Amino acid sequence: MSSIDWPARARDLAPAFADRAEQHDREGSFPFDNFADLRAAGFYGLTVPGRFGGAEASLGTYLAVLEQIARADGSTALAFMMHLKTFGQERESPSYPPEWFERMCTGAVQHGQLVNTVATEEGLGSPAGGGLPDTTAIPDDGGWRLSGRKSFATLAPLLHHLIVLARLPTPDGQPPELANFMVLRTDPGLSIDETWDSLSMRSTGSHDVVLDDIHLTPDRLLNRRALGQGDARGSAGMAWFALGLCATTIGVASAARDYAVAYARERTPNSNRTIKEYPGVRSRIARIDLLVHRSRALMDDASRAWEHRPQHGPPAIDRIVMAKIDTMNNCIEAVDLAMRVVGGVSLQKRRPIERYYRDVRAALHNPPLEDRALDQLARTALDEPYEPPKAAE
Numbered sequence: 521m522s523s524i525d526w527p528a529r530a531r532d533l534a535p536a537f538a539d540r541a542e543q544h545d546r547e548g549s550f551p552f553d554n555f556a557d558l559r560a561a562g563f564y565g566l567t568v569p570g571r572f573g574g575a576e577a578s579l580g581t582y583l584a585v586l587e588q589i590a591r592a593d594g595s596t597a598l599a600f601m602m603h604l605k606t607f608g609q610e611r612e613s614p615s616y617p618p619e620w621f622e623r624m625c626t627g628a629v630q631h632g633q634l635v636n637t638v639a640t641e642e643g644l645g646s647p648a649g650g651g652l653p654d655t656t657a658i659p660d661d662g663g664w665r666l667s668g669r670k671s672f673a674t675l676a677p678l679l680h681h682l683i684v685l686a687r688l689p690t691p692d693g694q695p696p697e698l699a700n701f702m703v704l705r706t707d708p709g710l711s712i713d714e715t716w717d718s719l720s721m722r723s724t725g726s727h728d729v730v731l732d733d734i735h736l737t738p739d740r741l742l743n744r745r746a747l748g749q750g751d752a753r754g755s756a757g758m759a760w761f762a763l764g765l766c767a768t769t770i771g772v773a774s775a776a777r778d779y780a781v782a783y784a785r786e787r788t789p790n791s792n793r794t795i796k797e798y799p800g801v802r803s804r805i806a807r808i809d810l811l812v813h814r815s816r817a818l819m820d821d822a823s824r825a826w827e828h829r830p831q832h833g834p835p836a837i838d839r840i841v842m843a844k845i846d847t848m849n850n851c852i853e854a855v856d857l858a859m860r861v862v863g864g865v866s867l868q869k870r871r872p873i874e875r876y877y878r879d880v881r882a883a884l885h886n887p888p889l890e891d892r893a894l895d896q897l898a899r900t901a902l903d904e905p906y907e908p909p910k911a912a913e
């Protein structure tokens with residue numbers, strides 16, 4: 521564990537990220553400059569275990585750092601989250617061979633190598649839906665040959681370690697099998713197709729990754745499971761991922777809140793009243809604060825529950841999905857209200873609030889999606905063994 525105040529260090533980087541955000545967003549360019557700053561400030565190893573030279577930051581510190589970065593640039597925060605969460609999940613719930621985990625860790629700390637999971641495909645959609653990927657690994661000479669195309673590969677311009685989900689051929693009558701493979705940026709046959717041109721989080725570099733008959737030695741198989749069997753990262757995977765999305769989204773909404781508050785305090789149309797005097801503006805600002813504060817409270821509650829596993833109340837994993845659902849909806853509403861406070865000029869491209877309005881939507885489309893999250897809560901309430909409420913004493 522390090523004694524560095526990582527959220528304060530992230531806050532120091534934020535002004536430069538905020539200055540660069542508009543141009544990267546307009547051009548859809550990847551913020552290599554921000555990532556160079558993050559690397560120089562030691563953030564690449566933030567969640568890496570201490571035994572590999574990392575800071576081994578807690579879940580709470582990771583969330584605080586992401587929120588600070590997202591206040592300046594949502595794309596940088598979301599993209600960086602994909603790297604950081606890998607180590608947090610794996611620390612708690614090992615799912616990869618130790619040699620590969622060590623290589624990912626030392627790669628990040630010593631060589632500035634970034635990692636992400638590359639699972640989604642155009643035809644498959646989200647693997648969380650339970651479908652079978654088209655990307656296939658065929659056994660070959662003791663190893664594997666891997667072919668396919670992945671979409672939404674966030675961080676693609678900088679990734680070194682790509683954890684790729686593929687199907688394995690199985691004999692007729694056997695259930696289909698899935699596997700994760702380690703693919704390196706330097707592997708012949710790997711290329712990036714720069715397809716990412718999206719409404720929001722435009723600078724995350726979430727391009728397509730093309731895997732053209734890549735030859736992999738046997739050690740590249742990280743893990744395998746039957747279709748329908750849970751991911752080996754289990755609930756730890758959900759905790760670091762879903763709460764990271766919450767922190768990123770709260771950061772974007774907080775930036776919109778601050779913009780609307782500053783605007784309302786100063787904007788005086790050609791009349792004698794500053795707009796903060798109008799009841800409609802006042803109640804919208806108050807409501808924004810309620811929504812953002814409620815989201816942060818739910819995220820903090822879930823993060824504490826995950827770290828300390830409370831004896832009472834909903835299980836930690838249910839609190840995590842509650843935080844995810846509510847944060848997405850609250851923050852989208854909060855930024856919408858901020859747009860209404862600022863008025864017509866909130867639509868101008870030269871104002872960052874227009875970008876916040878688009879960026880705040882992105883995490884909605886990352887797991888756990890609302891329907892599946894609600895289904896999980898319903899299962900806990902309706903299908904788990906029932907404990908009647910205790911009478912009040």
Ligand SMILES: Cc1cc2nc3c(=O)[nH]c(=O)nc-3n(C[C@H](O)[C@H](O)[C@H](O)COP(=O)(O)OP(=O)(O)OC[C@H]3O[C@@H](n4cnc5c(N)ncnc54)[C@H](O)[C@@H]3O)c2cc1C
Pocket residue numbers: 598602636637638639640644645646647648649650671672673674675721724726882883885886887889891892
């Ligand atoms: C900014 C951004 C970054 C991303 N980065 C990455 C990344 O780095 N790596 C990666 O692998 N992926 C990434 N993704 C992809 C993401 O995780 C999802 O896979 C992707 O958004 C598609 O999910 P979907 O549920 O919308 O699509 P689909 O699976 O096509 O689903 C479409 C709709 O049908 C519903 N649906 C589908 N199946 C079911 C079901 N079984 N039960 C109920 N409802 C169902 C969904 O809820 C959704 O409403 C990223 C996405 C975004 C937006």
